[in-house]
Amino acid sequence: MTAAHAAGSNSLASGPASKRVYVGYGFWIFILSDMVMFSAFFAAFAVLADATAGGPGGRQLFNLTNVAWETACLLLSSFACGMASIAAASRNVLWFHLAMAVTFVLGAAFLGLELKEFAGLAADGAGPQRSAFLSAFFTLVGCHGLHITAGLLWLLTMMAQVVAKGFRADILRRILCFTLFWHALDIIWVAIFTVVYLMEKIP
Amino acid sequence: MSAVHDTPATGAGIDLAPGEERLDGSGVAQGVRGYLIGLVLAAVLTAASFYFCFSGLIYGPAIPAALVALAAAQMGVHLVFFLHLTTGPDNTNNALALAFGVLIVTLVIGGSLWIMAHLNHNMAPMSQLMDMQR
Numbered sequence: 001m002t003a004a005h006a007a008g009s010n011s012l013a014s015g016p017a018s019k020r021v022y023v024g025y026g027f028w029i030f031i032l033s034d035m036v037m038f039s040a041f042f043a044a045f046a047v048l049a050d051a052t053a054g055g056p057g058g059r060q061l062f063n064l065t066n067v068a069w070e071t072a073c074l075l076l077s078s079f080a081c082g083m084a085s086i087a088a089a090s091r092n093v094l095w096f097h098l099a100m101a102v103t104f105v106l107g108a109a110f111l112g113l114e115l116k117e118f119a120g121l122a123a124d125g126a127g128p129q130r131s132a133f134l135s136a137f138f139t140l141v142g143c144h145g146l147h148i149t150a151g152l153l154w155l156l157t158m159m160a161q162v163v164a165k166g167f168r169a170d171i172l173r174r175i176l177c178f179t180l181f182w183h184a185l186d187i188i189w190v191a192i193f194t195v196v197y198l199m200e201k202i203p
Numbered sequence: 204m205s206a207v208h209d210t211p212a213t214g215a216g217i218d219l220a221p222g223e224e225r226l227d228g229s230g231v232a233q234g235v236r237g238y239l240i241g242l243v244l245a246a247v248l249t250a251a252s253f254y255f256c257f258s259g260l261i262y263g264p265a266i267p268a269a270l271v272a273l274a275a276a277q278m279g280v281h282l283v284f285f286l287h288l289t290t291g292p293d294n295t296n297n298a299l300a301l302a303f304g305v306l307i308v309t310l311v312i313g314g315s316l317w318i319m320a321h322l323n324h325n326m327a328p329m330s331q332l333m334d335m336q337r
Contacts, residue, residue, distance in 0.1 A: 017218050024220030028297055032304035039308040043315035068253060075245055082238040082285055085222075090231055180222045183285045187278050193249075194274040198256045202266050 020173055027177040031184045034147075038188055041143060042195060045136040049200070053131035058200025061126055063117070067197045070113045071189065077106035078186040085179045091167050100159050103182070107152050114145050137196065144192060147185050154178050221297040224287040241284025248277040 017025075049058070084099035118138070121127065128138035158178055161171050219225060226233050252273045255261050261269050282288045282301070290298060326332070 015217075020223075021218050021220045024222060025218075025296060025300070028221035028300055032300055035304055036307050036311065039311040043312045046312065046316055047319045064253065071249055075242065075249065078281070078285060079238055079242045082241075083235070086231055086234045086238075089234070176220060176222055180286065183222070183281060186285070187281045190249075190274050190277050190281070194252060194270050198252060198270050199267060202256060202270075203263075 020169070020176065023173045024176050024180065027180055031180055034184070035188065038140075038143070038191075041136070041140040042191065045140045045196060048132040048136040051132035053133075055131040055134070056124075056126050057133065058137070058197070061121060061124075062197050062200060064197060064201060066113055066117055067193055070110050071193050073106045073110040073113065074186050074189050077103050077110065078183055080106060081179050081182045085175065088162075088167060088172060088175045093162065093167075096162060097159060100155060104152060104155050104159075107148060107155070107182075111145060111148055111152070114141070114148075118142070118145075141192060141196060144185065144188055147181075147188075151178070151182055151185060154181070217293060218296060219287075219293040221288070221294075222286050225293065237284055237287075241280055244280045244284065245277055248273050248280065252277075 080099050080102040084096055084103060087095035087099055121134075126134055128135045155178065158171070158175055161174070165171055224234060224237065252270055255269055255273070256266065288294060288297060288301065327335075
């Protein structure tokens with residue numbers, strides 16, 4: 001009993017987890033559940049990859065130069081987001097806004113390249129209604145694009161909140177969650193460019 | 204029981220939020236260095252993926268496996284250098300949650316591919332099934 005009591009008081013010395021830890025942890029759980037949702041879309045795409053219904057397949061449709069640019073934009077955007085989190089940790093407003101602006105521009109460039117690709121496919125009669133393969137493609141890649149769009153809006157919100165409220169503890173927690181979100185989207189993109197684009201193009 | 208007391212009081216046992224890094228000394232320079240290493244490794248692995256897809260250096264049927272291995276490695280680089288995930292005691296919860304996520308993702312993707320491959324293999328062609336319905 002005494003030992004248990006001592007153990008209890010000892011763990012109290014380090015204290016309950018801070019709000020930053022459990023807010024971040026809760027958001028980490030959300031991100032992992034988001035990955036589980038994406039895994040269902042990946043599974044659907046992998047199963048339907050050959051179901052082109054006589055229509056064009058990935059080999060004819062995909063332009064890897066475009067994909068390489070998209071990948072570069074998102075990777076550099078993830079790096080800039082890391083710089084923003086360091087700036088936030090050292091409470092540097094100027095560097096924070098600079099890094100977040102770079103993150104935004106690169107993320108928006110990614111989104112622009114993706115929309116250009118989607119518009120081109122739709123114009124060539126290879127829209128989501130053409131075949132099960134294209135439905136799965138647009139669902140998976142479009143869902144990632146929607147996440148990026150939401151992330152860009154969140155990014156602007158965080159910049160505005162830092163201007164309006166400064167590096168308050170709650171704002172810093174939101175910045176932590178945003179960086180988790182943005183890095184996670186880059187991880188999902190790694191799976192997309194490998195499974196969706198490169199696998200389809202293997203000679 | 205006494206094992207509980209082994210955690211030093213220096214704070215090494217206190218949990219870290221996911222994505223957070225414990226920096227000692229020159230925080231900013233050390234932090235930037237970590238992200239730079241991650242960026243270079245990720246860029247190299249991405250370039251390798253695009254290169255090996257067409258280079259002919261890899262035996263044809265093995266290219267998918269090589270691409271999956273490179274992607275897994277790059278995801279690991281992102282987790283370590285961008286999300287600062289470690290196996291240290293301050294990251295136990297974060298790493299265990301990730302492990303569970305990876306388990307579910309593996310079951311969903313692997314299970315779907317496995318089942319659907321066997322379905323395609325064992326089922327009569329759709330035209331015959333349609334005839335049976337008549």
